[in-house]
Amino acid sequence: MNFNEKTLEVKNIYNGKIIDVDVHTVELPNGRKSSREIVNHSGGVAIIAYKDKDTILLVEQFRKPIEKVILELPAGKIEKDEDIELCGIRELEEETGYKAKEFSYLGKMVTSPGFCNEYIYIYKAENLYKGKDNLADEDEFINVREMKIEKIKEMIKSGEIIDAKTISAFMFL
Known part of the structure; x- marks a missing residue:
């Protein structure tokens, strides 16, 4: 089974000194849509x-x-x-x-x-x-x-x- 999620849209909701936060709208492997809150960090x-x-x-x-x-x-x-x-x-x-x-x-x-x-x-x-x-x-x-x-x-x-x-x-x- 393919578990990959396809990103449909990315909306940035916060930009900070250490992190940024995006909300991704994704298409799931079963075709449904969902959202993912993602913290972006430079590592x-x-x-x-x-x-x-x-x-x-x-x-x-x-x-x-x-x-x-x-x-x-x-x-x-x-x-x-x-x-x-x-x-x-x-x-x-x-x-x-x-x-x-x-x-x-x-x-x-x-x-x-x-x-x-x-x-x-x-x-x-x-x-x-x-x-x-x-x-x-x-x-x-x-x-x-x-x-x-x-x-x-x-x-x-x-x-x-x-x-x-x-x-x-x-x-x-």
Whole structure:
């Protein structure tokens, strides 16, 4: 069976700094019409930054949508027309104060394909060295944490780490 939906019309209902929202009128595989609310996002990059073979860097920050401080991989939004790898290199330094001599692509994931077109690209950073500190955005407050990989795995299993990109990235280890 063909599960594809044919887009008949797209209406933009919101343009923001981080996301846009469109309503698509679609024709379903059975010929009926329906609508889909779609959040458009430019995507992001997350970095597994190895301080040493057993230790990676996480960032701790408050996330307003869930009203919690959470631990997650350093990550950030891809700017318009920005190269994905260069975004990762930039975000690593902005969020942790480190640069990497080795920076390699591991894979990608979709965050919430039921309503959002965001992809997050996962990179591995090794042989870290100090870059510039305090490059985080003016509205971003981050605490960098060095954590053992085994401890992070325990925290994922116990529900202490709940960030989806961080949990998903561990599949690449």
